[in-house]
Amino acid sequence: MGTEDTSTPRHEHALSSVTIRFAGDSGDGMQLTGSQFTTSTALAGHDLATLPDFPAEIRAPAGTLPGVSGFQLRFSGDEVFTPGDDPDVLVAMNPAALRANIGDLKPGGLLILNDDSFKQKDLDKAGCESDPREDGSLSAFRVIPVELTRLTRAAVEEVGIDNRSADRCKNFFALGMVYWLFERSMEYTEEWLAKKFADRPLLYDANRRALLAGWAYCEATELFAERYVVPRAKVEPGLYRNISGNAAISLGLVAAAHRSGLRLFYASYPITPASDVLHEVAKLKNHGVISFQAEDEIAAVAAALGASYSGALGATCTSGPGMALKAETMGLATMVELPLVIVDVQRGGPSTGLPTKTEQADLLQALYGRPSETPTPVLAASTPADCFGMTLETARIAVKYMTPVVLLSDGYLANGAEPWKVPEVEDLPSFPAKFVDEVDGFLPYARNAETLARGWAVPGVAGLEHRVGGLEKQETTGNVSYAPANHERMIRLREEKIARIADDIPLQTVDGVESGELLVVGWGSTYGAITAAVRAARAEGRAVGHAHVKYLNPFPKNLGEVLSRFEKILVPEMNLGQLALLLRAKFGVPTESLTKVQGKPFTEAEVSGRIRELTTRGTKA
Template sequence: TTLNREALKDIDTLSTKEKDRSQNFFALGIAFWMFDRPMETTIEWVNKKFAKKPDVAKANITALQTGYNFGNTIRAFQNRYRIRPAVLEPGTYRKVTGNQATAMGLVTAAQKMGKPLFYGTYPITPASDILHALAPLRHFDVRTFQAEDEIAAMGSVIGAAFGGAFAVTGTSGPGIALKSEAINLAVALELPMVIVNVQRGGPSTGLPTKTEQSDLLQAMFGRNGESPVAIVAPRSPSDAFDMAIMAARMAIRATTPVMILSDGFLGNSSEPWRIPNADDIEPIEVKHPQGLKEGADVFFPYERDPETMARPWAIPGTPGLEHRIGGLAKAPITGNVSYVPEHHEQMVWERAEKIARLADFIPEQDVFGPAAGELLVISWGGTFGAVRTGVARAQEKGYRVAHAHVRYINPFPRNLEDLMQRYDRILVPELNGGQLAFLLRGKFGVDVVSYPKLHGRPFKISEIANKIEEVLSR
C-alpha cells in the first residue's frame, strides 16, 4: 500500500482511497516482471476501459509500471520464468474453461439438431458452472431448470427427452449416485440424453473442490441390472466442446444416455480455444416418425433400426404413434410389458448391442510416438497434458515409448486391442485406484502396469516421466 501511494503521489485529482484501488495493478506489474511478459496490450486495455476517466487510467498504468520496476529492482524473487507463446493455428481465440466449453458444445449440438436445449440440474461442485454458463442463453432456445434435488433433476431430463428436446443434466459423483435409479429408467426407456459428470474426490462428500477420476466404474456399472450407457471423456478444456457435440451425436444415433466424464481439474482449468466456424460443424440428423408406416395398423416403439439398433424416437401427440413407456421389462418390438424369459434376454442384448455398434461410429484410437515399441502409456480424461509431456520427455531420452489417450471408453475404439499388442508393456496412470487398468484387463486380457494417484491433485510431468523410466528399468 505504501509503495503504491508513493508512486501515485503526484496525481492530485484522486483521493487516497481511490489510489488504493490501483494496488491490484501494482501486483499485476510484479507478475508481468516475474513471467517476463510485455505490458503493452494491458496498457491499451486500461486506456480503453477508462477512456472517460483519464486520471483513473493514469493511476492504474502508473501502478502497473511501478510494480514491474519494483520486481526488477528489488530482486526479492528467487526465480524468473519465461513462458514462450503457444504455437497456435491461425484463427480467433478466447480463453475457455472445461465447464464453459462443455456448455457451449451442448448449445451448439442443440442448434445443429434443430432442438431446444433443456438442462435440468441441481447445483453441485464442481459442475455448477455449466448451469451458470447456460442460464443466460435463452436467445439460443436454452431452457434451464434448477430442481429441488438430484432425483428431480434427472426426472425432468427424462421428461424433456420423451417430449422431444435435447435433454442434458450435469452433476458430480454424489449426484450420479442419487440419479442412478432414474438413469436406469432412461436406459430402459431408450431415450437420447447427455449426462455430464464433473468428477471430484470421493467417496461421499469427499473432496468437493479437488479433482479425481474415481467415477469411471460407477459410470460403467453403477446401476442395477444390465444397464449400459455410452461413455466419453474430454482430454482438455477446449476438447470438452468437441466431446459435448460428439456425445450428442452418439445419444441421437443410438437413442441412449451418453455420459461425459469430465473432472474438476479439467472443468475449472482454462486454455486458448480457437472458435470454430459454425458452418464447419456437421448437422446432427434427428429422425422422428411422422405417423404409422405404410400398411401398418399399429406403432411398434421398439422396432429397431437394422444398422444402429436404435428404437424410434416418437414425439408424444403424433397421431397413430401412441405407446407406453416405463421401467418394467418389455417385449421386443411391441414394448408391451413382458416377463417372458426370452423377451427379457433379447432386450438386454439389444440394448448392449446398440452401445457396442457405436464403435463403428467413433474414430479409431490414435497414438503419439512409435507404432510399436517398449512401452505404451494409456491415459484418459484431464491427465492428458501431464502424460503427453512426460512421454515426450522420455522420447527425447531415446526411449521407444508411445502415448494413447483414450477419449471413448464405452465402447472403446475398435482398434485399441490391436494397438496394445504392439508394445512390450502398458502403463496406465490415472487419478483413481486403477479403474481404467481394471477395465483394460477385463475387456482385453492384457497385463498392464497401473499407476494410481489419489491426492486430489493432477499428475506432475515429473511423476509421469519418472514412472516411465522406472517401468522400463525393470
C-alpha cells in the same frame, strides 16, 4: 525482444517455457490476477495451460493456510501440455501463501513477497514459528521482498479512497510487476478495468494506477537483474480464444442443439466443480436454451429426461455425488431409450470428499453405477478445449442411438484453461434429429436395423399415442411384458445397441512409437502430463507410445490389438486403477498402474519417472 524498451538497459534472459504461480488469501484476487495474466499471455502469442487451486471454503479466516488460493500458469514458445510441475516464479501475498507453496518453487526460483504482510500477527496466523525471511529457509531462492501494501497505498493516494479499498488494489500492483518482468502489454488489462469499473470510476482509477505503478516500480528500481523473454509459440494460424473445460462444455451443449436441430433443455443442481456450466448456459437464452435449476440432482436429470421425451435435447451436468443420485433416472432412460446427456465433472471423493480438487475415480460409477444390466456409453475429455468436441460427440451418440451417454470431465479440466482455435460451424459434426412421422405401422420399440435405435415419437403427433415406462418392454410393441425369454432378449438388445457404437467411433490412435517396449494408456485429464512425459521419453530414444482412450464404453474396436503390440502397459490414473482393471478384464493383458489420489493432477515428472523405470534408454530418438 518484447516491447519497446527505451529506458534502463536490462539483461534479457531467454527461456523456452515459464511456470508462474500467484498465491494469496482467497480474498486477495489471485484467480483474477491469474486470469488477467493468462489472457495477456495468450494475446502475446504463447501457448499456455492454467490451473487454479482454490479452497472449498469461500472465505476461510484471512491469513490462514486453509484460506490460500492459488493460480498457476505455464507458457511457452513450444506446445504446452500441462500447467507445469514446479513453478519458476512464485508471487506470495502473505506468509500463509508462502508456507503453502514454497515447497513447490524450483531451486533458484524467483520469489516475490509482500513484505508488508510479515508482521508477527501474520506469521502467527500462518503458523510460522519464525520469520521465513530471516530464518534462512528461503536461501535457495531469489527473494524479492516488495512493500506491496505501502506502495499500492501510495500509488492510489490521489484517488482519495479509504485504505481498505486501496489494499484491494495490491493484486494489480503485483500484476503490473509481473507484466514488466515478462514484457507483457498491459493494454488488455487496462481495457478490462475500464469495462469492469465503468460505473465506479474511482475503483477503475485506483486499480489502473496500482497496475501502472507496479510496472513503473520495476522499471525505476534495480529490483530485478533481468527480464524474461519467452519466444512466441508456433501454432496453427487462425482465430483463438482461451477456454476452460466448463465453458467448453457449455458451448458444446449449445452447439449440439444447433447441429441436431433440437432445443437444448439443460437442467442441473448447483454442485462444485460443475456449477459454471449452469451459469454459462443460463446466459444463452437467446439460443432458445431452457436452463432449469432443479430442486435437487434427481429432479435435474428427471426434468431433462422428460424434456427428451417431449423432443428436446435433455442434458444435465453434475459431479460424482450428483451422478450417484441420478443413477435411477439414468436407468429409466436406458429402459425407455431416450437421448440424455449426463456430464460428470469429477472431484475428490468419496462422499463430499475434496469438492474443489480433481480426481478421476468415477469411471466405474459411470460404467456400472446403476441397477442390473444398464449399458451406457461413456466418453472422456482430455483437455479443457477438448471438452467442446467431446460434448458434441456425447450428444451425437445420445441422439443417434437413443440412449443416455455419460461424458467424464474433472475439476482440473473444468477450471483449467488453454488457447482454443475457434472452429467454423460448418466444420462441426451435424446430426439432425429425426422424429417418427409415419403413423402407419408405428411400433414404439421397432428398431433401426443398423443402429438398433428405436424411433423417437414425440407427444403432439396424432396417431402415435403410445406409452413408455420403466417396466420391461415387449420387443417392438413396447407393451409391458414379464415373459422370461423376452426379458433376456431385451437385455441383450440393449447391450448390443451400445456395443455397436464401436463401429461409429474413431479407432484408437497412438502417439509415439506404434509398437515397442511400453504403451502408456491414459484417459481424461492425464493427457497433458502423459503426452509431455512420453515425448520426453521419445527424445531419450525410449520405445514408448501413448494411447489416450476417449471412448471408455464401448472401447475403440482396435484397442485390444493396439495393447498387444507393446511389451508392457502403464496406466496412470487419478484413482486406484480403474481403467487398468477394465483393460485386464476385457483384454486379459497385464498392466502396471501409476496411481495418484491427492486432489492434484499428475506432474510430468511423476509420469516420466515411472516411464524411465519401465524402459531402457535407446540410442536414437
